[in-house]
Amino acid sequence: MKAVQKLRSPKGYTLIELSLAMSVGIMVAIMGLMLFNQQLAFLRIFKAQDFLTREAPMINNYVVRVISTAEDYRLYEDIDALKNGSDPVLTGAKVLLLRFREANGTMRASILSFEDPGTGPGLYYTMVPEMGSITGPDWALSKQPSLVSFAVEQGVLRMQVTGPNGEELIYSGTQQL
Template sequence: MKATPKNGTRGGYTLVELSLAMSVGIMVASMGLMLFNQQMAFLRIFRAQDFLTREAPMINNYVIRVIGAAEDYRLYEDVDALKNGESPVLTGATALVLRFRESDGSMRASILSFEDPGTGPGLYYTMIPENGAIPGPEWALSRQPSLVSFAVEHGVLRMIVAGPNGEELVYSGTQQL
């Protein structure tokens, strides 16, 4: 049997005390939710800038070195157009064929292309063997761009890289010989 106080009242919390405790709990929960939302917003900003701070400089360094070392280049609508022997284009290309002069005077070729070889779309590099057969991409330079296009404007090669969050980077250089 439960003992009751001598004055006949039961022990417990009053309505005011319960209301105060619940309001403090709700305030703590709302502050926690605000902090969580701030963290999520920061993460979205960080991910949006990740392409610009990590991938874009790497793509830029590679493009400067490889395209700058090329003897000449040709643009193709896509890799399939190249494989099918279609004529080169000047705009709207997703495949860039680069030719390099070796030290013995011979030429070798490679492809820089935006394609989806079954592992996801990205900017891929492919070496063309001496027999001329075009294999699948050898390695991915980056899988983050949403689109990469090549064009020749006023004799100058332009490469436009669209990032996953709408960023757009433009590489310009190397006149067509």
């Protein structure tokens, strides 16, 4: 008897099967890369709006609360002008001196200023001691603004805040007393 030869099926993949598998793999990789780039774009947008969504409302809440309780205020070019006793200004101020009337009739003061006390530029709050000189700020309200300026326009206090990405916000306060 003759040996019956079995036809063996070839082992492995054909060129067409390999090409198809590689094409599918490349398409999946490209789609994954596109999704990754889209996520990076969303992250950049989110970070750019972080100041507007997180810091700006917090600054607004604080400034509204503090300024509305002040008896009066004065604007100064910078913290050195305030310390040196320079005359107050109406525009281009970096320092807002607020005065508050206590329950016993005495006055106390605090300062809202855009300065760099050595820890980086920012919007700082300083409580003025009853007697003695003004020292460094007590705390940073926000270190994200790139510029903060105060002005009195038509008798209304305005605070212009420029964010880290060039955003400009203007807060309007009370009339000058």
